[in-house]
Amino acid sequence: MTHLTVPEAFAGTIAMLLLIVQLSLFRSVVISEFIRVYAIQAWLVAAICLGVGITEHAWDLMVLAILTLVFKGVLLPRYMQSLAKGISARVELPARINILLSLLLAGALIGISILTSVQLPLHEGAFLPRADLATALSMVFIGFLVAILRPNALAQVVAFLTLEDGLFFGTITLAPGLPFVIGILLLIDVLVAVVVFAVLVRALVGAQAAASVHVFERLKG
Amino acid sequence: MSALVPAVIAIPLSLAVLVLLIPSRVGRILTAIGGLATAGCILALVFGTANGLTHLDALSAVFLVPVAIVYGTVGLYSTWYVRAESIGADGDERYRREFLALTNAFACAEAVVPLLTNMAGLWVALEVTTILAALLVRLQGTDASLEAAWKYILIASCGLAIGLIGVVVLYAAGASILGAHYGPQWSAYIAVAGKLNADAIRLAFLLALIGFGTKMGLAPMHTWLPDAHGAGPTPTSAMLSGVLLSDALYVITRFASIANAALGPSMTQHLFFVVGLLSLFVGAFFLLGQRDIKRMLAYSSIEHMGIVACGLAFGARLAVVGALLHVVNHAATKALAFFSAGRLASRFDTREIEKITGGVAVLPVSGTLFALAGLALAGMPPFGPFRSELMILAGGFSTGSWPIAATVLGLLLVAFAGLARWTIGVTAGGLPEGMKRGERDVAAIGSMLLAFAVVLGLGIVVPTHLVALLERAGDIVGGHP
Numbered sequence: 001m002t003h004l005t006v007p008e009a010f011a012g013t014i015a016m017l018l019l020i021v022q023l024s025l026f027r028s029v030v031i032s033e034f035i036r037v038y039a040i041q042a043w044l045v046a047a048i049c050l051g052v053g054i055t056e057h058a059w060d061l062m063v064l065a066i067l068t069l070v071f072k073g074v075l076l077p078r079y080m081q082s083l084a085k086g087i088s089a090r091v092e093l094p095a096r097i098n099i100l101l102s103l104l105l106a107g108a109l110i111g112i113s114i115l116t117s118v119q120l121p122l123h124e125g126a127f128l129p130r131a132d133l134a135t136a137l138s139m140v141f142i143g144f145l146v147a148i149l150r151p152n153a154l155a156q157v158v159a160f161l162t163l164e165d166g167l168f169f170g171t172i173t174l175a176p177g178l179p180f181v182i183g184i185l186l187l188i189d190v191l192v193a194v195v196v197f198a199v200l201v202r203a204l205v206g207a208q209a210a211a212s213v214h215v216f217e218r219l220k221g
Numbered sequence: 222m223s224a225l226v227p228a229v230i231a232i233p234l235s236l237a238v239l240v241l242l243i244p245s246r247v248g249r250i251l252t253a254i255g256g257l258a259t260a261g262c263i264l265a266l267v268f269g270t271a272n273g274l275t276h277l278d279a280l281s282a283v284f285l286v287p288v289a290i291v292y293g294t295v296g297l298y299s300t301w302y303v304r305a306e307s308i309g310a311d312g313d314e315r316y317r318r319e320f321l322a323l324t325n326a327f328a329c330a331e332a333v334v335p336l337l338t339n340m341a342g343l344w345v346a347l348e349v350t351t352i353l354a355a356l357l358v359r360l361q362g363t364d365a366s367l368e369a370a371w372k373y374i375l376i377a378s379c380g381l382a383i384g385l386i387g388v389v390v391l392y393a394a395g396a397s398i399l400g401a402h403y404g405p406q407w408s409a410y411i412a413v414a415g416k417l418n419a420d421a422i423r424l425a426f427l428l429a430l431i432g433f434g435t436k437m438g439l440a441p442m443h444t445w446l447p448d449a450h451g452a453g454p455t456p457t458s459a460m461l462s463g464v465l466l467s468d469a470l471y472v473i474t475r476f477a478s479i480a481n482a483a484l485g486p487s488m489t490q491h492l493f494f495v496v497g498l499l500s501l502f503v504g505a506f507f508l509l510g511q512r513d514i515k516r517m518l519a520y521s522s523i524e525h526m527g528i529v530a531c532g533l534a535f536g537a538r539l540a541v542v543g544a545l546l547h548v549v550n551h552a553a554t555k556a557l558a559f560f561s562a563g564r565l566a567s568r569f570d571t572r573e574i575e576k577i578t579g580g581v582a583v584l585p586v587s588g589t590l591f592a593l594a595g596l597a598l599a600g601m602p603p604f605g606p607f608r609s610e611l612m613i614l615a616g617g618f619s620t621g622s623w624p625i626a627a628t629v630l631g632l633l634l635v636a637f638a639g640l641a642r643w644t645i646g647v648t649a650g651g652l653p654e655g656m657k658r659g660e661r662d663v664a665a666i667g668s669m670l671l672a673f674a675v676v677l678g679l680g681i682v683v684p685t686h687l688v689a690l691l692e693r694a695g696d697i698v699g700g701h702p
Contacts, residue, residue, distance in 0.1 A: 056401075120390070120421045133390070140382060147379075153371075160375055167385050175341075175392040177402040181385070184345045188378065191352055196374055199359075199367060 007055045011173060014048045015135040018169060019110070022139055022162055025146045026102040029093055034158040035080045041165045042072035049172050049182070060179040061172070064186065068168075071190055083198060084154065096149045105149075106142050113137035132173040139166025157196055164188065223275050225262045226336060229285075232259045233292070233329035237322045245317035249300040252321050253664065256296020259332070263289035271686035277336070278702065279693035280478075283545050284335035284471040286687075287552030290675055291463040292328040294668040295456045298560050299324060301665035302456055305567055320360055320454060327353040327460060334468040338407040343472045344381065344388050347436060350465055351377045358453040369445075369452035376445040380435025387428030387476065394421035407475050411702060414482035422483045429476040430492055437469035439496045439530065440503040443523050447507075450519035451572070455563030458515055462522045462559065463552035470529065470548065474698045477533070481700030486536050493534035494625060500527030501632045508639030513572045514562045517643055518555065521598050524636050525551045525606075531629050532613035533698065540616025541695040543609045546683065550605035553675035554597045560669045561591035564660070565647065574643050579650035584660045588648050590669045595644025597676050599637040605679030 021040050028034050046069040053061030095102070117133035143163025147156045168185050171178060236255045240248035263285050269275045270282035277285075303317040330350045337343050351374060359370030392405050398413045410417065435442035450458045477489045504524025511517040525547070532544025564587035565580050566572045580588035597604035610633065617626030652658055660666065683691075696702060 116424070120394075120418065120424065133393070136386065136389070140386065144379070156375065160378065163379070163382055167382055167389075170386060170389050175389045175396075177396075178341045178389075178392060178405070181341050181345060181388070184348055185385075188348060188352070192374065192378065195355075196371060199371065 007051060010051050011048060011132070014044050014051070015132070015169070018044050018135060018165065019138055019142075022142050022146075022165075023103065023106055025142075025159065025162065026095075026099050026106070026149070031084050031093065031152075031154045031158070032081060034093070034155055035077050035084065038080075038158050038161050038165075039073055039077035041162055042068060042077070045165050045168045045172070046073055048169060052172050052176050056176055058176060058179070061176065061182070064179060064182050067183075068186055071186060072165075076190065076194075079194065080158075093150050093152045093155050096151060102145070102149055106145060109141040109145060110134075110138045113141060132170060136166045136170025136174070139163065139169065142166075157192065161192065164192075225266045225269070226275075226277075228262045229259055229266065229332050229336070230329055232262070233325040233332065237326035237329060240321040240325065241318050245303055245314055245321060248318060248321045249303050252325060253296040253300050255325065256292045256294070256328070259328070260289040260293030263332070267690065268686060271690050278338070278697060279690045280471070280474060280697040281335045281338065282690050283694040284467055284548070285332070286549045287464045287467045288328070288332045288335070290549070290553045290672065291460055291556050292332070294556050294560070294672045295324065295328070295459055297664050297668035297671070298459075298563075299456050301662045301668075302454065302563070305662075306454065316360065320357070323353060323357045323360065324456060324460070327357060327457070331460065331464045331468055335471050338475070340391060340405045340407060340410070340475065341388050343475065344385050347384070347433065347469065347472060348378075348381055350468065351381065351436070354449070354453075354457070354461060354465060357457040358449050360454060360457075361452075363452070365448075366452040369448040373445045373449040376442075377436055380432045380442060382432070383428050383435070384432025384472070387425045387432055390421055390428065391425040391476070391479070394418050394425065407479065408702075410479045411482050411700070414479060414700070417479075417483045419484055422480050423488060426476050426480040426489060427492065430473055430496065433469045433472045433476075434496055437466050437473065438500070438523050438526050440500040440523060440527070443500065443503065446523060447516045447519040450522065451513055451516040455515075455559055455566075458518070458563075459556045459559040462518065462555040466522060466526055467548045467552060470526070474533070478698050478700050478702070481698070483700075486699065490534045490536050493530045497527045497530030497532075497534050498625070498628060498632075500524065500530060501629060501636075502527075505632045505636035505639065508636055509642075511639075511643070512574055514566055514574050514577065514643075514647065515559070515572055517574065517639075518558050518562060518598075521558075521636070521640060522551075522555060524632075525555075525598070528610060528613060528629070528633070531625070532609075532616065535613065535617040535620050535622060535626070536699075537616035537620045538692070538695055538699075539619065540613045541698055542688075542691045543612025543616055545691050545694050545698075546679070546687075547606065547609035547613065549687075550609050550676070550679055553672050553679070554594055554604070554606055557590060557669055557672035557676055558594035558598060560665065560672065561587045561594055564662075564665060564669075565591060568656075574647060577647045579653050579656070580648040582650065582652040583656050583658060585658070586660055586666050587669065590673055592644055592648040593673065594676070595640050595648075597680075599640040599644075600633055601637075603677065603680045605676050608680050608683070 021037055025037055046065045049061055049065035114134045140163050143159050146159035171182050232255050267282045270277045330353055334346045355370045355374040359366050394417050398416050438446040480489050500523050504520050504527055507520045529544045529547050532540045565577055569577045597606050600607050600610045
């Protein structure tokens with residue numbers, strides 16, 4: 001019988017919590033709930049970043065963990081909540097299918113992620129190799145699924161940001177030797193949250209689009 | 222010679238800051254000079270690489286050429302563009318400065334990509350281009366440009382997210398041989414290619430092709446491309462189409478090189494066929510139904526990226542070299558096409574193809590050059606794209622892939638019909654009522670003539686140094702550096 005080490009148990013717990021938190025996006029009905037989910041995920045990825053940093057004695061990862069906590073966990077969610085304040089109450093996020101079916105689809109995607117990752121004998125001696133890739137892939141897939149099933153521009157931006165958390169988790173655990181990539185991921189989150197979210201909210205307020213977001217449906221790729 | 226590498230980055234980067242601080246009438250001239258100077262440095266670097274005088278490899282050198290062609294001409298063209306483009310009296314100066322700053326920054330980011338061989342660094346550099354391109358696309362502040370920028374940043378970022386998983390899987394595959402902490406240099410993977418886990422490499426390449434293929438405009442991930450090309454400023458459209466797509470292709474070819482070295486060419490060739498034929502199909506048939514002159518050129522870009530992917534898929538040396546040459550030809554031809562289309566759209570005050578007639582009569586130089594660019598894009602001799610398409614098809618037929626090569630040829634004929642139809646419609650005819658004939662914008666005409674010289678020149682003869690580089694680059698893509 002294989003015993004988990006403390007870091008492996010820690011990473012496994014965080015991975016599980018990240019997935020559970022992301023799945024809650026399917027039942028969220030207003031944008032403020034989406035932002036709250038994003039904030040909780042940010043706390044969790046900051047924790048894993050700190051954990052890997054301590055285990056590997058990597059100061060750069062510890063610094064990134066603090067920056068992640070400050071920016072993704074506190075400042076960005078607050079900024080997004082303040083922007084969405086006027087809209088949050090009147091926009092009920094639509095869903096294409098019911099919660100049960102959404103969760104079944106998400107479960108299938110998690111299954112595919114696990115099946116894919118067990119095929120790959122990656123990175124021997126890593127933090128939690130197989131579960132790392134499975135969690136990262138699952139979070140990316142579920143992020144895409146949320147974006148598809150919740151046809152609302154604001155929800156899609158937050159879904160994208162949670163998808164980025166999956167990448168964050170995967171990069172920290174599978175490739176801790178790439179701290180600059182993690183830094184850029186953080187920077188992109190900041191830019192997307194500040195620029196795209198702000199632009200969207202302004203467009204929504206300008207268009208007085210209360211119930212649904214159809215302001216960006218003129219151009220057809 | 223290697224001192225030119227910092228110059229290629231420093232010139233546009235310093236200009237990006239400087240033009241924000243000085244009047245745009247000076248900034249646009251400095252941008253034109255900077256563009257030409259950077260182009261000169263890149264061409265010297267490419268020449269040096271061909272002669273073994275730099276540390277760059279042939280693949281990097283080949284993908285730097287589009288940057289030289291497009292940035293060199295965009296700088297010159299922008300001197301006219303920032304004068305002609307107006308978004309309201311108060312905003313003009315600010316708009317012009319921001320446009321020039323972002324254009325120089327974007328050119329810098331586009332030049333950095335082919336200079337890198339660090340697989341994670343490539344992802345970072347492409348992300349930076351995404352952000353800068355989105356800011357440029359939204360610069361005009363119209364509803365359409367905001368929407369295009371929003372779609373672009375989300376779709377491209379989702380694509381790059383998938384690409385990053387590819388980078389992480391590749392890194393993790395390498396970690397079992399190279400140790401948990403190593404520099405993810407392309408050469409490090411090539412050195413241990415035979416020992417890398419085959420399934421991990423397959424997954425990494427597939428993810429890279431889907432992820433970075435989104436930025437390259439490969440179907441079915443192309444949906445951002447027509448909107449961004451259509452809604453952005455004309456010089457930005459040229460930089461997106463001529464360089465950004467090839468930058469994304471550069472990253473894919475680095476992944477393909479590792480996959481080919483590790484697994485042999487079969488897997489990458491099959492996948493290139495799938496996305497190549499699909500892109501060619503989408504580009505060719507959507508060209509027929511376009512009503513917007515810039516969106517028409519955008520679909521032509523999808524079609525041409527499909528041709529390049531098919532060239533890589535055929536695998537024959539002639540086809541692979543043709544595909545790499547096509548990247549260069551496409552950059553020059555698309556710069557020419559966007560520049561001349563922008564001039565026509567500006568004079569006619571519309572981008573609707575059916576409302577633009579008698580282009581040659583109204584703008585004799587720009588109209589004529591648009592017609593020639595259209596013919597070049599349609600694959601007519603004696604222009605550069607004809608030569609590279611011929612090499613790709615000849616390479617395809619030589620490998621015995623008759624059905625696929627014949628399908629490519631058929632789709633090229635469909636694209637030809639679409640391009641010829643719209644090009645003739647836009648340029649033929651007499652002087653429309655109420656329109657004046659003539660153009661005196663020396664810088665804009667100069668930029669188009671420079672691009673045209675490349676389009677025509679590469680159709681007549683390909684310099685021996687470039688041929689040698691293309692062949693060496695083809696070997697790198699094949700996994701035999």
